[in-house]
Amino acid sequence: MFSLNHGGILVAMSTAMDDPDVLTEKKDINENMLGGKKVKIIFVLGGPGSGKGTQCSNIVEHFGFIHLSAGELLRAEINSGSENGTMIDTIITEGKIVPSEITIKLLQEAIIKGGNDKYIIDGFPRNEENRVVFESVISISPEFVLFFDCSEEEMERRLLGRNQGRSDDNIETIRKRLKVFVESSLPVIEYYESKGMVKKIDATKPAPEVFEDVKAIFTHMA
Ligand SMILES: Nc1ncnc2c1ncn2[C@@H]1O[C@H](COP(=O)(O)OP(=O)(O)OP(=O)(O)O)[C@@H](O)[C@H]1O
Ligand SMILES: Nc1ccn([C@@H]2O[C@H](COP(=O)(O)O)[C@@H](O)[C@H]2O)c(=O)n1
Numbered sequence: 001m002f003s004l005n006h007g008g009i010l011v012a013m014s015t016a017m018d019d020p021d022v023l024t025e026k027k028d029i030n031e032n033m034l035g036g037k038k039v040k041i042i043f044v045l046g047g048p049g050s051g052k053g054t055q056c057s058n059i060v061e062h063f064g065f066i067h068l069s070a071g072e073l074l075r076a077e078i079n080s081g082s083e084n085g086t087m088i089d090t091i092i093t094e095g096k097i098v099p100s101e102i103t104i105k106l107l108q109e110a111i112i113k114g115g116n117d118k119y120i121i122d123g124f125p126r127n128e129e130n131r132v133v134f135e136s137v138i139s140i141s142p143e144f145v146l147f148f149d150c151s152e153e154e155m156e157r158r159l160l161g162r163n164q165g166r167s168d169d170n171i172e173t174i175r176k177r178l179k180v181f182v183e184s185s186l187p188v189i190e191y192y193e194s195k196g197m198v199k200k201i202d203a204t205k206p207a208p209e210v211f212e213d214v215k216a217i218f219t220h221m222a
Contacts, residue, residue: 046148
């Protein structure tokens with residue numbers, strides 16, 4: 001907690017305060033909530049290769065959520081030729097975490113564009129800065145946090161076999177991503193755990209068995 005990057009958070013928060021577009025978007029989301037259209041958000045966390053994307057597809061199919069993958073949104077931003085593209089590409093290739101204001105703006109735009117009332121947000125918040133800036137700018141608390149718990153050996157094995165042409169699915173970057181997960185993402189999960197908000201799934205099992213456990217959680221959701 002004390003190793004938080006307060007500088008980054010303050011910059012992101014002051015960006016939100018100084019940028020009228022960001023403020024308008026925040027207002028719209030809050031009005032949606034207040035106007036009887038409550039936006040439900042579930043954060044889906046777990047190490048790289050734990051099976052988040054695979055299970056999110058199942059959740060979309062069976063439970064009607066919109067799936068927003070922070071990593072996918074960042075990759076789309078690179079491919080769009082945006083001015084931030086090269087910087088995002090470098091960070092992803094190094095297995096590091098993109099500044100929160102960039103990722104949150106992409107999520108914010110996708111939520112507004114999605115027009116749905118329930119979203120699963122996959123791979124976010126990835127560090128304390130992501131969490132604090134999201135809370136400050138978007139002000140929506142997740143219903144709960146779904147945590148896919150998987151051994152490092154299994155995650156590494158899966159990523160090396162994924163074969164989707166991702167620039168970060170090589171052994172060097174995979175090891176960096178695993179280290180970042182332990183150092184930066186696990187503390188976020190521990191934070192939500194301390195608030196009783198984490199639903200942990202054993203993600204080492206075969207995908208259909210993992211989905212049985214996921215299904216039980218979503219079926220019993222209020
Ligand atoms: N339970 C499972 N058992 C075996 N393989 C799995 C399982 N779940 C997913 N996979 C496979 O492992 C690879 C990684 O899965 P997936 O892309 O869903 O992980 P992820 O957590 O979204 O990864 P990342 O964070 O890197 O995007 C894929 O090739 C997928 O088909
Ligand atoms: N909140 C996030 C999410 C992702 N990233 C970067 O994207 C990479 C790929 O993410 P996946 O969830 O698709 O595995 C990840 O390693 C980060 O570099 C991010 O910065 N912030």
